[in-house]
Amino acid sequence: GQNIDQPTEMTATEGAIVQINCTYQTSGFNGLFWYQQHAGEAPTFLSYNVLDGLEEKGRFSSFLSRSKGYSYLLLKELQMKDSASYLCAVKDSNYQLIWGAGTKLIIKP
């Protein structure tokens, strides 16, 4: 079966750095996406990786290792507004997104 695993919840301190991991087992791979979802709101796109390596976008970076079925989202200089759930999703061989359950990130002052 297809599976996306990520931690349920993480806590970090304002101004610090946090890494959210995602491992996946899917039928085929056509890219990995990270989305942010604030409570009660819709998911919004953060990043996309299809090749191995690091993609940097401001305070957020995303890494992919296809051979290990592994990705992480790195958030730097954490701000209170970064408190949200972070969703990892993989596009499978049918070009459909398979979603993880999300990691709830709690930022403390």
Add this chain to the structure above:
Amino acid sequence: TAGITQAPTSQILAAGRSMTLRCTQDMRHNAMYWYRQDLGLGLRLIHYSNTAGTTGKGEVPDGYSVSRANTDDFPLTLASAVPSQTSVYFCASSPSSGEGDEQFFGPGTRLTVL
């Protein structure tokens, strides 16, 4: 720009009743999707449409139907609602179903079936 809109925002529905959740996008995206989101679970795909006039079944299609008569609209119908269909429903669209195309989400419909 409105982007993608959904209606209603929330609804309480008696079991056995039918209901249509509306979704409209103004981005001229070819692909559209319906997901449900339940606590502790990832988004699950109900139905999708890669282009106007075509639809496909996702992971959890039972009890739901869709149509795609034009590019902009993608309604989701529950023919006879059951309590297990209580969920938050998100409509999404993307330029195509291709590799790198991100999906844009509507604000969601919170549905309670009693």
